[in-house]
Amino acid sequence: MNPESIHSVSVTVLGSGTCVPLPDRYPSSYFIRPSVVPGGWLVDIGPGALKRLAQAGGSYKEIDSVFVSHIHPDHIGSLLFFLEALNYTPDFSRSKPLFIYGSKEVEEYLQLNLELTLPLRPDFPLDFIVLRDKMVVNQEGWTLKVRELKHSTTTLGFRWDVEGCILVYGADTEPCVGISELAEGADLLILESSFAQDNPTPGHLTTFQAGKIAKESSAKKLLLSHLYPEVAEMTERERESEVRASGYKGEIIFAEDLMRLDVFPGREKK
Numbered sequence: 001m002n003p004e005s006i007h008s009v010s011v012t013v014l015g016s017g018t019c020v021p022l023p024d025r026y027p028s029s030y031f032i033r034p035s036v037v038p039g040g041w042l043v044d045i046g047p048g049a050l051k052r053l054a055q056a057g058g059s060y061k062e063i064d065s066v067f068v069s070h071i072h073p074d075h076i077g078s079l080l081f082f083l084e085a086l087n088y089t090p091d092f093s094r095s096k097p098l099f100i101y102g103s104k105e106v107e108e109y110l111q112l113n114l115e116l117t118l119p120l121r122p123d124f125p126l127d128f129i130v131l132r133d134k135m136v137v138n139q140e141g142w143t144l145k146v147r148e149l150k151h152s153t154t155t156l157g158f159r160w161d162v163e164g165c166i167l168v169y170g171a172d173t174e175p176c177v178g179i180s181e182l183a184e185g186a187d188l189l190i191l192e193s194s195f196a197q198d199n200p201t202p203g204h205l206t207t208f209q210a211g212k213i214a215k216e217s218s219a220k221k222l223l224l225s226h227l228y229p230e231v232a233e234m235t236e237r238e239r240e241s242e243v244r245a246s247g248y249k250g251e252i253i254f255a256e257d258l259m260r261l262d263v264f265p266g267r268e269k270k
């Protein structure tokens, strides 16, 4: 195939951390740019996401859609700030619609906050798409599959088929059928890796459990993120060996803020 004709999807980690403040990791957020989506997507929008987006060379003014996995502040904390920025940036007036995808809870969170903070009510069209378990969303150039995950509040995982690439985001979850189904054959599987192998915790994944999901689903590449300090502070070798103990043979990458991956159909280039 002519390399010029191959499209790729760029994925930039805006936040590889959790609710625990760390000097070099903001909470969860990812900037995904398929060529069919001018402006790109934000996937979760935790505190610090917009600063990191600026550092990554993205523009908050151009973001097309935001996908929110759940209402925990480390995943949604910058959503209101984002709307404020779109409304009050001097000499800027957004006209194109903004699409926000999330559960009924995310919609309620947004509605309550918009009522409390009337000036945030956007002047541009804001389109909220309520997602439910097993839903499939077909848009021009891409498809989204949704599964409910197993976490301490309603949490949705996402699987996009775009540019011939399968991208999967597992948000916060413990091992469950939903994430296993979404992950099947992923070109890039983004999973949390909150805790060490010897510290399994309800609602979350350890290094080992994330590796096991990747192995069983034959994911080609595993991006491990949402690192609590106990994993963030391990050496690369220690944490990779915990993931490898699962038998996963694909590529393993531990996320850092501002890390960028270019995902190609069936293969990826770092």
Ligand SMILES: [Zn+2]
Residues within 6 Å of the ligand: 018, 019, 028, 072, 074, 075, 172, 226
């Ligand atoms: Zn979280």
Ligand SMILES: [Zn+2]
Residues within 6 Å of the ligand: 070, 072, 151, 172
């Ligand atoms: Zn959470």
